[in-house]
Amino acid sequence: MAAYTTTLGDVEMGLEDRTVVLVEKKSCTGQIWKASGALLIVALCLGGVLLFAWCWNGRPEIMMQSGQTEAQIKEDTSKKTDPHYTLSRISSKAKAAIHLEGTYNDESSENELEWRNDQGQAFAQGGFQLVKNQIVIPQTGLYFVYSQASFRVSCSNGDEERAGKRLTPLSHRVSRYSDSIGGNASLMSAVRSVCQNTAKEDNTSGHGWYNAIYLGAVFQLNKGDKLWTETNQSPELETEEGETFFGAFAL
Structure with a gap:
């Protein structure tokens, strides 16, 4: 936009002889506004492109994660609260670890x-071995040793009058043999008593007592x-997966 200013003529000259000259002055303000608007x-265009690209790349991942959560939330929650799952997961990350599942054969003579x-x-890794139903330690060091035995005991012995008086002890022990101590030693053990007081009531359903050590x-x-x-x-043991197990892992 152009601006015009008026120059003063010679005051001693007559009005007729006075010449007026219009001088055009260019304005910088308009050009600055135009440049700022263009920038x-x-x-804005660049920001829109970046936002579109971010949304396009991030959306599939978000959708996949939400889909997995809806489909697996119940399964993941139950696994995380299961001590058997937790122990097997921790031991699987250890350099040396072993995790065993228990079975029982009624026809076995060893009972x-x-x-x-x-x-x-x-599984077994890091040098651990299972030899003659025993865990062999691969190296000297600190180890976390664990075991669980699950039982389902039928308290009824066929005598209805004595059904509520039968007392059954359940015991589970982890033992160790070491040349350094020159023999066997008990590492840890526990005893539970079942079929006491309410055995007659519990056996009306036919399921007996359930207990885990x-x-x-x-x-x-x-x-x-x-x-x-x-x-x-042993005949009362529950040997389904995750019920009865034995293991150790290096710390």
């Missing part, structure tokens, strides 16, 4: 709980030490 438009490293979530602690063990379990009432 603002470019900035004892058998440990397996080839079924369910069982869990053992777990940290021990200093030596290379070549052997660990095993001793459990009474």
Whole structure:
């Protein structure tokens, strides 16, 4: 936009002889506003492109995560609260670890709980070995040793008058053999009593008493030490996956 100013003529000259000259002055303000507007438009366009690109790349991931949450939230919650799942997950991340699942064979003459490293979530790594139903420690160090035995006991013995008076003890023990101590030693053990007082009432449903004994602690063990379990009432053991287990991992 152009601006015009009037120059003063010679006051001594007559009005007729006085010449008026119009001088055009260019304005910088308009050009500044035009440049600023152009820069603002470019900035807005660039921001829109970046926002679109961010939304396009992030949306599939968000949708996938929300879809997984809806489909797996119940399963993940139940697993995280299961001690068997927690122990097997922790031990699987250890350099040396073993996790065994228990089985029981009614036809076996030994009448004892058998440990397996080839079924369910069982595994062995880092030098651990299962030899003659015993865990062999690979190196000297600190280890977390754990075991659980689950029982379902039928309290009824066929005598209705004495059904409520029968008392059944359940015991589970983890033992150790070490050359350093020159023999066997009990690492940890526990005893539970079932079928007491209310056995007659519980057996009306035919399911009996359910009880689990869990053992777990940290021990200093030596290379070549052997660990095993001793459990009474073996025929009453629950041996489905995650019910009865035995393991250790290095710290």
